[in-house]
Amino acid sequence: MSASIGWIGLGRMGEAMVKRLLKAGHAARVWNRTAAKAQPLVEYGAQVVASKLDLASCDTVFTMVSTTDDLKDVLFGEGGLVTGAKRPRVVIDSSSISQEGSAEIRAQLEGLGVAYLCAPVSGNAKVAKAGKLLVVASGPKALYDANEAYLAAMARKVMWVGEGELARVWKIAHNTMFGVIIQNLCEITVLAEKAGIPRHVFLQSINDSVLGSMYTRYKTPMLSNLTFDQVTFTPKLLLKDMDLGLGAAKAHGVAMPAAAATRESVARMVGRGYDDIDFAALLIETAADAGLSLKPDGLTLSDGLES
Ligand SMILES: NC(=O)c1ccc[n+]([C@@H]2O[C@H](COP(=O)([O-])OP(=O)(O)OC[C@H]3O[C@@H](n4cnc5c(N)ncnc54)[C@H](OP(=O)(O)O)[C@@H]3O)[C@@H](O)[C@H]2O)c1
Numbered sequence: 001m002s003a004s005i006g007w008i009g010l011g012r013m014g015e016a017m018v019k020r021l022l023k024a025g026h027a028a029r030v031w032n033r034t035a036a037k038a039q040p041l042v043e044y045g046a047q048v049v050a051s052k053l054d055l056a057s058c059d060t061v062f063t064m065v066s067t068t069d070d071l072k073d074v075l076f077g078e079g080g081l082v083t084g085a086k087r088p089r090v091v092i093d094s095s096s097i098s099q100e101g102s103a104e105i106r107a108q109l110e111g112l113g114v115a116y117l118c119a120p121v122s123g124n125a126k127v128a129k130a131g132k133l134l135v136v137a138s139g140p141k142a143l144y145d146a147n148e149a150y151l152a153a154m155a156r157k158v159m160w161v162g163e164g165e166l167a168r169v170w171k172i173a174h175n176t177m178f179g180v181i182i183q184n185l186c187e188i189t190v191l192a193e194k195a196g197i198p199r200h201v202f203l204q205s206i207n208d209s210v211l212g213s214m215y216t217r218y219k220t221p222m223l224s225n226l227t228f229d230q231v232t233f234t235p236k237l238l239l240k241d242m243d244l245g246l247g248a249a250k251a252h253g254v255a256m257p258a259a260a261a262t263r264e265s266v267a268r269m270v271g272r273g274y275d276d277i278d279f280a281a282l283l284i285e286t287a288a289d290a291g292l293s294l295k296p297d298g299l300t301l302s303d304g305l306e307s
Helices: 012-023 039-044 068-076 099-111 125-129 141-152 166-195 199-208 214-225 235-252 257-271 279-289
Strands: 005-008 028-031 060-063 090-093 115-118 133-138 155-162
Touching: 005 012, 012 028, 012 039, 012 060, 012 125, 060 068, 060 141, 068 099, 090 099, 090 141, 099 115, 099 166, 099 235, 115 133, 115 141, 115 166, 133 141, 133 166, 141 155, 155 166, 166 199, 166 214, 166 235, 166 257, 166 279, 199 214, 214 279, 235 257, 235 279, 257 279
Parallel strands: 005 028, 005 060, 060 090, 090 115, 133 155
Antiparallel strands: none
């Protein structure tokens, strides 16, 4: 495999993911809009570059930014990765973006002779740091096969779901469920607490029931201790994903009433100014709607739960 890798986007996810590549022995040149976030990667062996165009000579460039427009910006905007005479051979994007936006990006990149693989992920930055992401890819199968080892260095499992933008649909569906579950988990937790069941007892019982999952388990300490300042994913990013879900539902003619209600709940949280906070702060809003004031209830990691 080529050692010529570039990386754009060193936010919570990008930073953790490129570290896995570096730790697996791949050399990487990295760029981030806020340059200060790139510097700590030097001690992991990364070479920090000053501009996106400095990555144009790389064979393969990974991108992990926020939205569809941000991805278009880093690729095609001023000083964008593919705006110079030299271009990478392959772009692999892991951002959670729309199917339509991704198709536009594919058409533009392929028109410039750059191959494009969609590779969105399941798992937060902590999961990424532990190398336990699920990567679901789409695009030309031969391109996936040629780059599978890079993706495997960042993941516990990698899958190819088909041609074109199908992995975007997968990720949109995944995150729609992600939103609906946290909405409902907050609702039933507030119901149980208001009725008299201690919050951590209720959450533990759900985790031990047929409904418990890795997701309900890893969110439990935060929901119990109200440590929403330990941000894994922001309300704004979740709103973006609920909007992507409803946009896809409209495009494909699918009714999604639970997702629609959740979207409005997340939008209210964003509108009320919740910004640099974990999306699970939805619990506070749900409790307030029920006239309940929450206090941390002291669940510790010795209760056997993942954080
Ligand atoms: N957090 C999660 O649990 C999670 C899990 C799976 C997928 N995702 C998805 O992964 C993507 C990144 O999420 P994150 O949590 O890592 O977000 P984040 O911490 O907010 O990081 C966003 C990154 O994108 C960069 N960026 C955004 N707009 C840009 C632009 N116009 N030009 C250049 N750089 C730009 C940011 O640069 P600056 O540092 O300069 O702001 C930063 O490096 C999102 O699409 C998200 O939905 C997140």
